[in-house]
Structures are given as structure tokens and as C-alpha cells.
Amino acid sequence: MSTLKTTPRADGFHMPAEFEHHAGCWMTWPERPDVWRENARPAQRDFAAVAMAIARFEPVTVCASREQCETARANLPSKIRVVEMSSNDAWTRDYAPTFVVDDFNHVRGVDWTFNGYGGPEKGAYWPCDLDNQIAAKILELEKIDRYKCDMVLEGGSIHVDGQGTLITTEECLLNPNRNPNLSRVDIENNLKEYLGVEKIIWLKMGVHGDEDNSGHVDDLCCFVRPGVVVLTWTDDTDDPQYDRSRDAFERLSRSHDACGRQFKIYKLYQPEPIYFSANEVCGIIVTPNAVQRQSGQRLGASYVNFYIANGGVIVPGFGDPRDRDAVATLSSLFPDREVVQLQTHEILLGIGNIHCIVMQQPLGQIGLRDITEGIKNH
Numbered sequence: 001m002s003t004l005k006t007t008p009r010a011d012g013f014h015m016p017a018e019f020e021h022h023a024g025c026w027m028t029w030p031e032r033p034d035v036w037r038e039n040a041r042p043a044q045r046d047f048a049a050v051a052m053a054i055a056r057f058e059p060v061t062v063c064a065s066r067e068q069c070e071t072a073r074a075n076l077p078s079k080i081r082v083v084e085m086s087s088n089d090a091w092t093r094d095y096a097p098t099f100v101v102d103d104f105n106h107v108r109g110v111d112w113t114f115n116g117y118g119g120p121e122k123g124a125y126w127p128c129d130l131d132n133q134i135a136a137k138i139l140e141l142e143k144i145d146r147y148k149c150d151m152v153l154e155g156g157s158i159h160v161d162g163q164g165t166l167i168t169t170e171e172c173l174l175n176p177n178r179n180p181n182l183s184r185v186d187i188e189n190n191l192k193e194y195l196g197v198e199k200i201i202w203l204k205m206g207v208h209g210d211e212d213n214s215g216h217v218d219d220l221c222c223f224v225r226p227g228v229v230v231l232t233w234t235d236d237t238d239d240p241q242y243d244r245s246r247d248a249f250e251r252l253s254r255s256h257d258a259c260g261r262q263f264k265i266y267k268l269y270q271p272e273p274i275y276f277s278a279n280e281v282c283g284i285i286v287t288p289n290a291v292q293r294q295s296g297q298r299l300g301a302s303y304v305n306f307y308i309a310n311g312g313v314i315v316p317g318f319g320d321p322r323d324r325d326a327v328a329t330l331s332s333l334f335p336d337r338e339v340v341q342l343q344t345h346e347i348l349l350g351i352g353n354i355h356c357i358v359m360q361q362p363l364g365q366i367g368l369r370d371i372t373e374g375i376k377n378h
Helices: 038-053 070-075 132-140 186-193 240-254 276-282 322-333 366-377
Strands: 022-028 060-064 082-084 098-101 107-111 146-152 165-167 198-201 222-223 228-233 264-269 312-317 339-345 359-362
Touching: 038 060, 038 070, 038 132, 038 312, 038 339, 060 070, 070 082, 082 312, 098 186, 098 359, 107 132, 107 186, 132 146, 146 186, 165 186, 165 222, 165 240, 186 198, 228 240, 228 322, 264 322, 312 322, 322 339
Parallel strands: 022 060, 060 082, 107 146, 165 198, 228 264, 312 339
Antiparallel strands: 022 359, 098 107, 222 228
16 A cells, blocks of 8 residues: 555546445444443444445445454454454444446545544544554555545435436535535535535534534435435424435435436435434543533434445344335336345434444455455355
């Protein structure tokens, strides 16, 4: 692995869409007791279920600390690779490399700066020094060349269509706790240079209850295919989410993608509001290094926080009547993929869900060996 002095755009690279072919995906094993209740044991069961569901469709690698490697290995089938790699927490989407490709199927990685969702004073947890090392470690392990960008950016704050369009939220990327010295134009220029996009769609705010992440777009809206998006929705005008989703719908309706297409928008209705219980809060160890949870705090439950695997879509479930509707909607939007729903309440308690804990690695000249071996194991 070498660190390049150029940018992906200058070298003809761009970030592919999640619905394009993967070599596999990356996850991190949870263990932090001031984020995950009961020493993360319930969360570990949910993470294992997600890993096994994805492994039906593509190879999965789980990173685990030295202290947790044996536990992770014991709870995962042999076809899932487990590697020792220390982290501060388990939000792989937000600190893993953003993989980029060129027209010749070469794969490289962008290593952004991660600041724990806002830094030592305003972030969700601190420190995040180990998380900041993971992108480089993954790229070195995979022998993939690296671009380093000093801009703070989490993978959950962006979605791309692979054809030049990116969607994000002002609530997150323009938050002064991320890049206070960068203007909106500076941020747009970095997105264009490091992701190879041409058109940026700015939505206003993310999902209500996602304050830890300052409103990541991956709870609110994502691409199904070029020109087609799915959007978190509610018809309840008294719900704080109503105005957020309505504003996003209006902005998308007025916009076109990089190819000039007007967006087709599908509404994915959210479940009934879900709140932290007193019992769940009591299971979390309180420290000054992580945001303290409160009984009655609303959680950002969203079906949009799904992961698109090679032959499947892994979607969260909440034990809500809307669960079945979400599966039906996504099955109609992804007719060539199997929609698998998992009950992921423990991941939700960490203020995230399925999409937040995985990062896809695109298929290219780097990664062909891994996907071949993965197919043999299925």
C-alpha cells in the first residue's frame, strides 16, 4: 500500500454505488460498555446475525480487538473472516475507507478524518484515535493504495448513485463540530475531488433521534438505482419527523441528478416512535467519554438504514406492524435481490442500525480473490 499525493478525481477514480457489485464487506465487533448495554453481549448477538445474513450473499470480514477476537470467532461461522484490529467503537461505516474505482476496475481507498462525531467536547464518544487508524489498516491488509483527506467525514453522511450524484445533509456536513474552517464550497470541492462526483444534493436534516450523528443521510434517504431514491416518511403532522421528511421530499422533487434525471421518490414509512427504556439505560456503564442516555429518549428508528448486498437487501426490523410493509416496498424496488429483515433493537440502542455497522468493498482487480473464495464457501 502506498499513500498517493493526488486525488481520486485527478486519477480517474470515483465512488461506486452501493448497489454495484462487491468484493465483500467489513464490520467491527462491538464491546464498548458505555455505548452498548450489558457489556455489549446483546449487541454482539445482533451484529453476529447481521454478519451471517450478509455472508449468504458476499464475503464478510469482522474486525475484533485482541480481547474480543476469541469471542467474535466463537460466535461467527468459519466462512466469516475475523481479523484482530483494535477500535474505539463499532461504527465501521463511518471510519472505514471509502473505496473508489476507475474504468479499468482498479480499486483504491479514501481515508477521511474521523473525530467521534464532533470532537472531544461535542462528539458522541472520545477518544477515537484507534478508529482513525482503521482505514489505513484495512487498505494495508488488502494491499490497496490510499488517498488521505484531512476533511472530517463519516461514511454514513453520504450516499452516491455511482454516476456523479451525491446526497447528504446540511445538518451533518455543515455542522461546525465537523469542519469549522471549511466553507460549503470547500466541502463540495473535497467531495468532488475525493469521490469523483459532479452533483451534490443537500437535504436539510436527517432523522429525528439521530442527534449523535448530526443527522446522517443513511437514516433518511438513499439510492435504489440511478434516478430513484427511497425516503423515510410519516403522515403524522405532529411527529417531528414529518417536517424533516417533507422538506427532503420537496428538495429532491426540485432537483435533478448529475445526468439530468428528475428523481423518482418512494416513501418508506417509519415505525411508531421507539424510546429508551429505564432498564435499557441502566444497562449502560456511565463514563465521561460517551454521551449519556436518558430514559424516554427517542431513537432514530428507520427502515432506510438497510444494506444492499450482492444478492440481497438486509433491512432492520422493529417488531412494528410497518416491518412487513417495509419488506414489501423494498422487495418491489429490488426485484432481483432477496430482502432479509432482522430484528436489530440492540444496534438501534447504540444510535445506529445495519447500514451504520458495515462498509462495502467494491469488486475490482483488487478483491477478485476474496469474492472467489467467498463463493466457494457458500
